[in-house]
Amino acid sequence: MKELWRNRVFLIVFSTDLLENIGVWIRNMALLFFVMEISGNNPTAVSLLTAIEYVPILLFSVIGGALADRWDPKRTMISANLLSSLSVCVIAVLLWKGYWSAVFFATFVSAVVSQFSQPASAKVFKIHVPEEQVGSAISVSQSMGSLFILFGPIVGTFVYEASGVYVSLFAMALLFLLSAFMLLGLPSSKRASSVSDSHEKTSLLAEIKDGIRYVRHHSHLRGIVWLFAMLGLGSGLINPLEVFLVTDRLQLPKESIQWFTALEGVGMLLGGILASALHRQLNGKLVIHGAIVFFAVSVVVEALSTSAPLTGTMRLLSGVLLAFLQIVLSMKMIHLVAEEYVGRVNGTMTPLFVALVMISSFVAGPLMELTSLITVFCLSGFFLLLGSLGVNKIMEAEPPQSQSNQEQQHPLSKPKHQQSLETEQL
Structure with missing residues (x-):
């Protein structure tokens, strides 16, 4: 440090x-x-x-x-x-x-x-x-x-x-x-x-397409895309409805939601401090798997809970694990993406996540009216749990070499694009 x-x-x-x-x-x-x-x-x-x-x-x-x-x-x-x-x-x-x-x-x-x-x-x-x-x-x-x-x-x-x-x-x-x-x-x-x-x-459009191909042809990035997609669907379903956990399940005033949000923020702060001290000892696969499974369970527990202390505890622990998850994924993104593709990979994944959050947030209210609050939160937990299916692909990857390094090592062998795919593809 x-x-x-x-x-x-x-x-x-x-x-x-x-x-x-x-x-x-x-x-x-x-x-x-x-x-x-x-x-x-x-x-x-x-x-x-x-x-x-x-x-x-x-x-x-x-x-x-x-x-x-x-x-x-x-x-x-x-x-x-x-x-x-x-x-x-x-x-x-x-x-x-x-x-x-x-x-x-x-x-x-x-x-x-x-x-x-x-x-x-x-x-x-x-x-x-x-x-x-x-x-x-x-x-x-x-x-x-x-x-x-x-x-x-x-x-x-x-x-x-x-x-x-x-x-x-x-x-x-x-x-x-x-x-x-x-x-x-x-x-x-x-x-x-x-x-x-x-x-x-090359044209800007060609580079954007090249960035999408880069993501598609690397299994570890496909694993991150899958994880982001499921997190987007799961979080989008519950974000607009969290106030109803406070009013309907806990029977508290709607203004009380700020305290549960604050607890999650405290958890993220504590998680960031802990991860900073322990990041070299962290088992990335265990962190991602554990965090995703806990998120799925905590969403269901919060939906079923009528106890403010229990809901608050789940929020605090969710904040801690969210900090660990964000840090591990950020480290993986920096380690596993070649320097010349950093911007395009971020630009490919971010809109996918946001689009799915917006879509699921849009259907959350009508879905709650058709079913129930607990049903929507359980569906969210299911999507979150599905996200763990991409973890193995993420963790099996090796850090890439930049294209310039690849060219120096294989100057006469194959086209640049094919070298990149063979070096990094799993």
């Missing part, structure tokens, strides 16, 4: 992530409260904020991933932060002139930009963080994310109530500007120019 904190690249990325998380939560809470006040607590307007965040993931994730593989990740991250900062300033001006619906555009732009910056950040980890430090780096990032799940709304609410929407938006813009300035300290990718030259010879 000490070596990680001496890694300049990690320190810069961690510090900028910290600033960006603060800015995002300040913006999120400011826009939420502003829309509620302007619209008179209109649920359609509030839900539209969430929907607008998902649409860019479906539309731009694949494109953003492919472009992240083309571009220097340092420049991509800096450009994304500058664009986010500029867009928020423009939105603040529009709000000042009375165009309050511009808040939806701000949310949309921010979500679009993130589809470029996130895969670029993953590529920075792949290039500049030594393999033995990746587990610690992901664990620290996971713990920071869990902290913001707990305290982000508090910080955002405080800033909004103390200063209002305009100060909140300009504070977010300033934080992203500072983040972009700090990212200037990142080293440029040594392979950026050569990779960019090679990409210029």
Whole structure:
């Protein structure tokens, strides 16, 4: 862990992530409260904020991933932060002139930009963080994310109530500007120019198709896709209905759901800390299998439970195991994906997960009306359990070599695409 904190690249990325998380939560809470006040607590307007965040993931994730593989990740991250900062300033001006619906555009732009910056950040980890430090780096990032799940709304609410929407938006813009300035300290990718030259010879659509083929032809990535698909279906079914566990099963006020959400956040924080300390001793297969099986069981237990302590305990433990699962899967993604495909693989998997979450969330309410709350949660548990079928494929894989290394070892043997498949296919 000490070596990680001496890694300049990690320190810069961690510090900028910290600033960006603060800015995002300040913006999120400011826009939420502003829309509620302007619209008179209109649920359609509030839900539209969430929907607008998902649409860019479906539309731009694949494109953003492919472009992240083309571009220097340092420049991509800096450009994304500058664009986010500029867009928020423009939105603040529009709000000042009375165009309050511009808040939806701000949310949309921010979500679009993130589809470029996130895969670029993953590529920075792949290039500049030594393999033995990746587990610690992901664990620290996971713990920071869990902290913001707990305290982000508090910080955002405080800033909004103390200063209002305009100060909140300009504070977010300033934080992203500072983040972009700090990212200037990142080293440029040594392979950026050569990779960019090679990409210029092929079209963007061809590269997107190549990324999809890369996923399809590697069984360990197919296993992750299957796991993500089942997690998307299972979580989408129960996310909109969790409030009914509180009101119908536990007979508590709907506002009490915040405490169960907080317990899950505490669990994720504890899990991140534990995984950071134990990541080298973790049995990846056991962690993924155990987490998925526990999630499936806990969903059913929560549906059947009429005890608040039991439900709270399941939420806490689910948070711990969710942190372990995210860290193990993130480590696998970094280890098992060749550097030149990091962006496209992320861009291929993310929209699949989000699409299935949206589809299952859409049918959750009608399905509950046709059957029952317990039936829907049991169906969710079944989908989660099916996700464990892909674990063996994930764990059997070997770390890939980049295409450039393959070419050096087999310069005259076979085409680049065929070399990659034979080297990595199981």
